[in-house]
Amino acid sequence: MSATTPRTHRFANGLRRALTSRLAAALTYPHGVDRYLEQFAPTASLTEVRAEVVAIRHQTDDSVTLSLRPNGNWQGFRAGQYVRLTVEIDGVRRTRCYSPANSVHATDGLIELTAKTHAGGFVSKFLKQRLTVGTTVGLSQAEGRFALPDARPARVLLISGGSGITPVMAMLRTLTDEGFAGPISFLHYSNAAKDQIYAAELAGIAAMFPNLQLLRGYAEPNQGGELEGLFCRAHLNAVPDFADAEAFLCGPPGMMKAVQKLWADEGIGERLHLEHFSAAPAVLADSANAEGDVRFIRSERLAQNSGATLLDQAEAAGLKPESGCRMGICHACTCRKASGRVRDIRTGEISDAGEADIQICISVPVGTVTLDL
């Protein structure tokens, strides 16, 4: 890596100021400076985080691991946080959340994302089957409160299932890079040994760090794990002081529910930190009984209410609102509702009709709704 001298730093700052000036904006109108910078380097941007895909590997049949080199706008992350990744698929930009799995101390400057492919999943299938090395992708800065605390806990318990391993893998790699000396227990669950993401890395880290207790469980029998079957209370017999640990959990909804219930029953719920990758809606979209219109005031468009979420309806109307998780977690889709009532599909609750900021990915109109979009 080349050293940055005060002179080159001043030059870079001066150049940035010039490129973000009103004059530069006027000279490059209507496309903006970024569009011209892209001609020289596809990841160049004054403000956006963009990254080049520099390597792709396939750890298992239904996962893909990407190494991304971000541009200089990337501000780094805390182990456990996620980014919103945007890719262009057949001319349409699609955004989903992924949790970097690398250590925050990695010296190669790369971000590592691992996605599990979902049958019928738009973005994960694209990443697995069609993304190529050299492609430029969009990223948000790191987001989310699920992260290792700055004051490292004395004892750490990591519990993950399937692709939920990614944020806790970042935590494990970060702690071992720091030479963390306290006890770490890692319970990881997969369907079968062949489906286990980061199998080799985990085994390698466990061999090097005697303070790591690695316990693997598999849903299928005879897979050679230390644990039998799905998560249950008996699995914690091997971790006798689990109640004293700060626990970090990410996995499929059923597993997360079981762990949450146990922690609540033990009266240690405040020691459990969790990240959801998916959320089942409590209320399904009801197109048969949908009434009224959706009015998008800024873009001057009007659509008949289809009963779908406002995010889906906005996209169907040709708009491109910001989005990320599409399930009420990341708040990227938050929009001003000027009037009308909406139902929250997670809870079934209906809002009042006044002005409010709403997450359009989990809001379904109840009658006519006007949005500042």
Ligand SMILES: Cc1cc2nc3c(=O)[nH]c(=O)nc-3n(C[C@H](O)[C@H](O)[C@H](O)COP(=O)(O)OP(=O)(O)OC[C@H]3O[C@@H](n4cnc5c(N)ncnc54)[C@H](O)[C@@H]3O)c2cc1C
């Ligand atoms: C904070 C956060 C961090 C995340 N980090 C990761 C990560 O590191 N690695 C990773 O693989 N995924 C991660 N996800 C999930 C990821 O964002 C996508 O939801 C997932 O890749 C599916 O996207 P898709 O476009 O392929 O599927 P979509 O086209 O959005 O959905 C297709 C179908 O798959 C189902 N589906 C979508 N997501 C899931 C899921 N997670 N589990 C089961 N069914 C699902 C949907 O219900 C739908 O039926 C994270 C999600 C959040 C909110």
Ligand code: FES
């Ligand atoms: S897209 Fe994440 S909250 Fe709506």
